[in-house]
Amino acid sequence: MNFDQLLLEWRTNQGADTVPAGWTQGRATFGGLVAAMLHENMSAEVAQDSSLRSLTLSFVAPVDTDVVQSSAEILRAGRSVTQVQGHLRQGDVITLAGLASFGRGRESSILVNGPIAPEYAPPEECTALPYIEGIVPEFTQKFEYRIARGQLPFSGTEEKQLGGWVRFKDGSDGIAGIGHLLALIDAWPPATLPMLKTPAPASSLTWTVEFMEPLPKQRADDWWQYLAEVEQAEDGYAVIQARLWDTDGKLVSLSRQMVTIFG
Template sequence: MQFNEVLLRAREDIAAKRPLQIPAGWTQGRATFGGLAAALLYEAIDEELSRTVDPGIPLRSLALSFVAPAEVGELNASVTTLRAGRSVAQIEARASQGQQVVTAALASFGRPRPSTIAVSPAAAPEFPAPEDCQALPYIEGMTPEFTRHFDYRITAGGLPFSGASEPRLGGWVRFKAPTGAASISHLLALIDAWPPAVLPMLKQVAPASSLAWTVEIMQSAQEQAASGEEWWQYMAEVDQAGDGYGVTQARLWDSRGNLVALSRQTVTVFA
C-alpha cells in the first residue's frame, strides 16, 4: 500500500470512527516506521483540530514519544484538545494496540502575530545533483522494509554500519510513488525516512530506534505546494552519543531550497 493510500484509508476510518490500520510493507524491524506512525496519529489530530478549533491554524510543533513498537494491524487513537485559546491550541493524542500505548503526541498550533523579531534560516546546503550522488541501496534483511517506498541519494556521511568518522548524514530523498502536494503527514515521513545519523558510525550491523522526537514545521511549508515525489534535501547531525543513546538534529528543505521542517530525536542504539 502506497503512502497516499494509507492516508486516505486513515481519513476514512477516522470519519467513520473506526480503528486506524497499519498496513504491511512499512516495518523497520519488529516496529512500524516512525514517520508512518506519526502521520497516522497526526491525521487523527488534524480531524480534532477541524472539529474543535480551526483547520486554518498552522502547526508549529509536534512532540512524539515512541512508547512501544507499533505492529501491523489495528491502531486505536484517542485525541483530546487540551486548550484552544485565541492564538494557540494544543492537542494531545495517543495510539494504542490492545492495552498498550504505543505512541503519544502533543501538537502545538499557533496563529501568526505581529513581531519585531525575524530571523531567516540558514540556506540549504549545496548538494551535487541527485543523479550524481550515491543511492542508498536496499539490502534484504538489513535495510528496513519501509525504505522501499523512498529514493535516497547520499551526499554527506557514509552508508549505515560503514564505520564513518563523520557524525552526520544527509542527501536527497523523495517518495517513489506520486503524492501530489505534500501535507504535514508527508513531511513527517520525509524527514524521518533516513536512517538515524548514528548508524554510519557503527562498524557492525545493530538496531536503532527513535525514543523521543520533536518536529517543528515552518509556516511557509504549509502554504506551498511542493510535491512528495520531488527531491527534498535532508541533513542530520549527531549532537551527542553515549550509554546506548544518541541525540540528533535534522533539517528538511524542499526542491527550491526552502527550509520546511526541523527535527530533534533521542535515538536508542543497541551497540
C-alpha cells in the first residue's frame, strides 16, 4: 500500500485507523506518518478553502503498529483562522497531541520572500543514503535520499548541517499534499546523527512545521530539496531547524524540532 492509498484510507476511516507495517523507527512509528494521519482527521473539521498554516506536535508516547484512535475538535473558528486540537490514542494512552492553525488567504501589503534554496549538485551526482538493517530505520526504505551537504550518520563530523534531495519511492500518483509534505520534511535523519561516532537512537520530542501557500504543483515522487541545521545541543537534547523546497527552489515548508539524543 503506497502513501496515497494510506491517505485515502485515513480519510475514509475517520476516528479509527491502523498503523501499517513497514514504517517503524526504532520502537516507534515514523513521526511524519503519524503526523500525516492526525492531520487528515484535523483537516476534516475545517472548510476546504482554509489552508494549514502551522502545526505543532508533541510526541507523547511511541505509536506501534496497531489500531489508533484519532480525534479532533475546533477550539475556535474565526472569519479567517480556525484553530483545531487533535490527539492520537492507543488504548488509554495519548501518543500524539497536536494544535493546528488553518487560515484563509487575505490581501496584505507585506511580502517577504523566504530563504532561497541551497545550490546542490544534481541528485545523480550526490551520495545515496544507504539502508543498513538494524541501524537505519525501517521506514527509510519508502524514500530515496541523496546527500548534498553534510556527512553520513555516525561519521563523527563537526558539521551542523545535513541536507540534499529526497523523494517517495512509490508515494504518489498525483500532486503532493500536506500529508506527503509532512512525511518528506521529516524523512531525513536528525542532523545530530552525523555528529555521533557510533550508532545511537534519537527521537523527536516536539515539532512545529509551517507551510507556504500556494503549495507547489509537484509530485511526491519528484525530487525535493531539504536542509537542516542544528541550532543548539546539550544535555541530550537538540534544537534542529529545517527547510523544504520544491525542485524549482520554491520554499514549501519551515520546520523546528526538539530532538532527544541517546548518545
